[in-house]
Amino acid sequence: MAMIETLKKPSRIQRRNRKKILDAALEVFSQFGFRGATLDQIATEAGLSKPNILYYFDGKEAIYHTLLQGLMETWLDPLRALVHDGDPKAELLDYVDRKLAMSRDFPRESRLFANEILQGAPLIKDALDGELKALVDEKAALIQQWIKEGQIAPIDPHHLIFSIWSLTQHYADFDVQVRAVLGAREPFAEAGSYLKTLFTKLLTP
Amino acid sequence: MAMIETLKKPSRIQRRNRKKILDAALEVFSQFGFRGATLDQIATEAGLSKPNILYYFDGKEAIYHTLLQGLMETWLDPLRALVHDGDPKAELLDYVDRKLAMSRDFPRESRLFANEILQGAPLIKDALDGELKALVDEKAALIQQWIKEGQIAPIDPHHLIFSIWSLTQHYADFDVQVRAVLGAREPFAEAGSYLKTLFTKLLTP
DNA sequence: CCACAACCTGACCAACCGGTCAAGAAAATT
DNA sequence: AATTTTCTTGACCGGTTGGTCAGGTTGTGG
Numbered sequence: 001m002a003m004i005e006t007l008k009k010p011s012r013i014q015r016r017n018r019k020k021i022l023d024a025a026l027e028v029f030s031q032f033g034f035r036g037a038t039l040d041q042i043a044t045e046a047g048l049s050k051p052n053i054l055y056y057f058d059g060k061e062a063i064y065h066t067l068l069q070g071l072m073e074t075w076l077d078p079l080r081a082l083v084h085d086g087d088p089k090a091e092l093l094d095y096v097d098r099k100l101a102m103s104r105d106f107p108r109e110s111r112l113f114a115n116e117i118l119q120g121a122p123l124i125k126d127a128l129d130g131e132l133k134a135l136v137d138e139k140a141a142l143i144q145q146w147i148k149e150g151q152i153a154p155i156d157p158h159h160l161i162f163s164i165w166s167l168t169q170h171y172a173d174f175d176v177q178v179r180a181v182l183g184a185r186e187p188f189a190e191a192g193s194y195l196k197t198l199f200t201k202l203l204t205p
Numbered sequence: 206m207a208m209i210e211t212l213k214k215p216s217r218i219q220r221r222n223r224k225k226i227l228d229a230a231l232e233v234f235s236q237f238g239f240r241g242a243t244l245d246q247i248a249t250e251a252g253l254s255k256p257n258i259l260y261y262f263d264g265k266e267a268i269y270h271t272l273l274q275g276l277m278e279t280w281l282d283p284l285r286a287l288v289h290d291g292d293p294k295a296e297l298l299d300y301v302d303r304k305l306a307m308s309r310d311f312p313r314e315s316r317l318f319a320n321e322i323l324q325g326a327p328l329i330k331d332a333l334d335g336e337l338k339a340l341v342d343e344k345a346a347l348i349q350q351w352i353k354e355g356q357i358a359p360i361d362p363h364h365l366i367f368s369i370w371s372l373t374q375h376y377a378d379f380d381v382q383v384r385a386v387l388g389a390r391e392p393f394a395e396a397g398s399y400l401k402t403l404f405t406k407l408l409t410p
Numbered sequence: 411c412c413a414c415a416a417c418c419t420g421a422c423c424a425a426c427c428g429g430t431c432a433a434g435a436a437a438a439t440t
Numbered sequence: 441a442a443t444t445t446t447c448t449t450g451a452c453c454g455g456t457t458g459g460t461c462a463g464g465t466t467g468t469g470g
Contacts, residue, residue: 216437216438218436218437243426243427243428244427244428244429245426245427245428255428255429256429256430256431259428259429259430264428264429265428265429
C-alpha cells in the first residue's frame with residue numbers, strides 16, 4: 001500500500017514525518033514558489049529521501065495543496081476574531097496588531113500566500129471567490145455599521161481591510177527590502193507604533 | 206559570432222526581437238519567478254524559437270538581469286520626482302497618485318519586482334543596499350524637514366514611504382485577490398480616492 | 411519471538427530543463 | 441548579381457525534474 005489512508009488514525013512516525021515534510025515544503029515553496037521549488041530541495045530540507053517523501057504525499061502538488069489549505073484557515077483567523085465587542089476603533093487596532101504579529105512570527109506563511117496570489121492564485125482562486133469574499137463582505141458590513149453609528153470615520157470598509165493586509169504583510173513579504181533601507185533598525189517594533197498612529201488618525205471621525 | 210556586440214548600433218531586427226523577448230520574459234518571469242519560468246515558455250510567448258532567443262541573449266539569467274536592471278530605474282522615478290517644490294502634502298499625495306498609476310498601468314513590472322524581493326532579492330540585493338537606501342534616506346530627510354517646519358504631521362518618514370509602496374503596489378501584486386473580494390467593482394478608481402483620504406488624514410498635522 | 415504491517419531506499423525512468431551547434435534562409439552591402 | 445553578414449532553426453546534449461518500483465529494514469501487536 002503506497003498511500004496513507006486519511007481515514008485511519010496516523011501513527012507517531014506519520015505525524016512526525018508529515019510535519020517535517022510540510023515544514024520543509026513551507027521553507028522551500030515560500031522562497032521559490034510552486035514551480036521554482038523541487039522535491040529534492042524539500043527532501044534535503046526535511047532530512048528525508050525523495051521516495052520517502054512521496055510515501056507520505058501523493059506528489060509535489062499534494063504537498064503544496066495541503067500546505068495552502070491549512071494556511072488559509074489560520075491566516076483568516078485574525079479577521080474572524082473581528083467582532084462587535086466593545087470599542088470599534090480599539091477592535092480594529094487590535095486586528096492590525098494581530099496581523100502584524102503574524103507577519104513577524106510567520107513570515108514564511110505570508111510569503112507562501114503572496115507567492116500563490118502573485119501567480120494568479122491557480123489553486124485557491126475558488127477559496128478567494130467563495131470563503132474569503134464572504135468573510136470580508138461580512139466584516140465590511142460590520143464596519144459599515146460602525147460608520148453609520150458614527151463610531152469611526154466614514155471610509156470604504158473593503159479598502160480599509162485591504163490596507164490592513166497590505167501594510168502588515170508588507171513587513172513579511174518585503175522583509176529584505178525593508179531591512180536594506182532601514183539598516184540596523186528593527187522593523188517590526190517601529191511598524192507597530194507607526195501603524196497604530198496611521199490607523200488611529202484614519203479611523204478617528 | 207554568436208553574441209551581439211553591445212558596442213555596435215543594433216539593427217532594426219535586433220531592436221524588434223529583443224523587445225519581443227523582453228516583453229515575453231516580463232510576462233513569464235512576473236508570473237512564475239526566475240526559477241519557475243522556462244526558456245520554452247518565453248520563446249512561445251515571444252513567437253520565436255528557443256535557439257533564436259539565445260542568439261539575442263546570453264542565457265536565461267541575462268534576460269532576467271536585463272529586465273530587472275531596466276525596471277529598477279523606471280520604478281524609482283516617481284520617488285526621485287519627490288522634491289521640495291510647493292505644498293509638501295500635495296507633493297506626497299502626488300507621489301501616491303503616481304505610484305498607484307504605475308500599479309494600474311504596469312502590473313507585470315510590479316509583480317516581477319515583488320517576486321524578486323520575495324525570493325530574497327538575490328540579484329538586486331546590492332542595488333537595495335546601495336542605490337535604493339541612499340535615495341530613500343535622502344527623501345526621508347526631506348520629509349523630516351517638512352515635519353520640523355510643521356507642514357505635515359510628525360510621522361516616521363521611512364515607514365511613510367514603506368506604506369506608500371505597500372498600499373499602491375498591493376493593487377497590482379494582489380490584483381486577483383482584490384478583484385475576487387470586490388466582485389464587479391473597479392479597484393483602481395476606488396483605491397485612488399481611498400488612498401487620498403488615508404494619506405490626507407495621516408499627513409494633516 | 412514471530413509474523414505482519416508500516417516504513418524506507420537505491421536504482422531507475424520518461425519528460426523536461428538550459429544551452430550548443432552546424433547549416434540553411436534572409437538581409438544588407440558591394 | 442554576387443557576396444558577406446545577420447538572422448533562424450532542427451537536431452542534439454548532459455543534467456535535472458517529478459515520480460515509480462522492487463525489495464530491504466524497522467516498528468508493533470500477539
